[in-house]
Amino acid sequence: MRITVCVRQGLDGEINPFDAAAYEVALRIPDAEVTLLSMGPLGARELLLRLTRLGARRAVLLSDAVFAGADTLATAYTLSVALKKIPTDLLLCGRQTLVGDTGQTGPMLSVLAGLSPVTEVMEILSCTSEAVCCRTRTEQARSAPLPALLTVERVANLRLPSIRSRVGEVEVWTAADIGADPARCGLAGSPTRVVETKENQGGRRRCRFIPLTALPEAIAEGLARRQQPLSELLPADSTLRVLAVGEAPLPYARSVSADARVLPLSCEETLAEEIQGADVDAVLFGSDPQSKLLAARVAARLGLGLCADCTALAAEDGELLMIRPALAGSLMAKIKSRTRPALATVRTAGEREGALLVTAGLGARQALDTVRALAERFSGTLAATRRMVDEGVLPYELQVGLTGRTVAPAVYLAVGVSGAVHHIVGMQRSGTVIAVNPDPKAPIFNYADVGVVATAEELSALLP
Structure with a gap:
């Protein structure tokens, strides 16, 4: 072969x-x-x-x-x-x-x-x-x-x-x-152009530190708190005409368009014909595998520019400005398309595997049974960082982050997670983020609402 x-x-x-x-x-x-x-x-x-x-x-x-x-x-x-x-x-x-x-x-x-x-x-x-x-x-x-x-x-x-x-x-x-x-070929043949880059500050939060004994209460409060809708997180704008393929990208479409419409998910050929015949400025797709595949194949079929994994959109001089993480999540890039309509996949709600997701980082390697038990106590689901997967401790299917999955649970509990940017981009749309790390200066606390300075092993005190 x-x-x-x-x-x-x-x-x-x-x-x-x-x-x-x-x-x-x-x-x-x-x-x-x-x-x-x-x-x-x-x-x-x-x-x-x-x-x-x-x-x-x-x-x-x-x-x-x-x-x-x-x-x-x-x-x-x-x-x-x-x-x-x-x-x-x-x-x-x-x-x-x-x-x-x-x-x-x-x-x-x-x-x-x-x-x-x-x-x-x-x-x-x-x-x-x-x-x-x-x-x-x-x-x-x-x-x-x-x-x-x-x-x-x-x-x-x-x-x-x-x-x-x-x-x-x-x-x-x-x-x-x-x-x-x-x-x-090359720049001349590229329908998308990066117009600006800057350091990625996305996902940063103001962390409130609590004692270990208060962790169960913090989890309960996070589970009870209503997650902020995406439409409230993005600035509403403008006069662009935008289509959303399926319901998931609609909040993004409405953030830049007073005339956003939904185009039903359909086969590639039908979708390409509908987009080609529509007089619109942009078409948005969700971030699920089917939508991503459709977006890329439709873009290639029609010769249109496609921007991936946008976390925000804006209107500028009648054009769509697409904002996404780049270079392993360390930068935020602003991108425009030279073709019309502009196509983009947007970071939709992500994978919801229950209200609580408990992620084990390398700092929790020696206390994985404790982390599993804690997740079970609060009816949560276990996830992993890239380092835990690379070390062969947990399977790739559990990985959250740039090279893993994008998730958005009501409560994201990070145990022994350092807080690398490539991990943050996969969980920054979570409702309440709680971090447990023995280092009070660990970067993960910059992206957490609640922090507990403790080792993963100390979590055993919370178990029956």
Whole structure:
């Protein structure tokens, strides 16, 4: 089987961790002939050379000045043109990068390259010459006929090279080599533009410290408190005409439009036709997997700009200004689209797994049984930070944050969580945030309503 894996070099010079997982998954498929495909500066060639030692027969680096500054649609276009020269039965790519973290390139590429998509893949259950069957993040088995494209979650650690492994071939292709239209590549071909960036201060709260003995009362108060509706959190504005695909994005639409309307969720073809025929300024999608996949594929089909995971919207001079976290959540970027209507996915309420979500961070590793028992006492659900998942303590399905899930429970109890920005972006819309950490200067307290200076082990005093 001919398998191509799309990989990207991160800011640290290493392979993007989601792409690393996709590469490892590809290498585990019997009788696979693996080719690596990347786009970036010539310096990325060294990374690709190292990666070929793991099993790929060759690697292709797309490197040209006209490719620079590409957004997700321009990137997907360039990759799709290159794929015409690389016979492929199965294309794998990571769900997202840690730089842009949009998760849009894969679904867009599936449209432009004519591949059947399966997103959020946790495991390949079977792979034949005709079809692939996968277990996805929702625990459902999904199949697709070949040729297909899979976006893979961060579910596997990339192997190390053996002593006897050999370096493969790395080819460098330019825009002329693949016959790409320069007007559709790089910055020139990108329908979305970043107009401003600033440090991410989102999610910050004023923390009130309480003794450990008062924690049960604080949880009860949080559960009884009404969560503030999204419409109250966002500034109401303007004269834009906006469509919301489904009910979930409607509060965002109303924040910038006095004439916001709901477009029912439907199949991709129907939705694309309705959007193309609508005289509107923007179309908003929710943040659930189905909506994200629809948004990316419709954007690619219509050649429209798409901004992912917006946390706020604004109207500026008759245009939609889309605001989202970037660079692992450390920055907030303001983005405009050069195409009309502008498309965006917005951070809707998130996954609600009961009123209380109890997240165990690395500081709770030695007291995990205590944290579980505390969650059970208050009928809560257990979650995890990325470090707990990376260390193999808890499964990936429980991870909250930029590379995990977005959640919004009535009460979010963080135990032994440091408060890294990439975690905060996944829980900042929670109702009441309570943090338990032995370090009174831990960053998590900057994002909490209530703080308890204590170790995870001390929580055992609250159990029967």
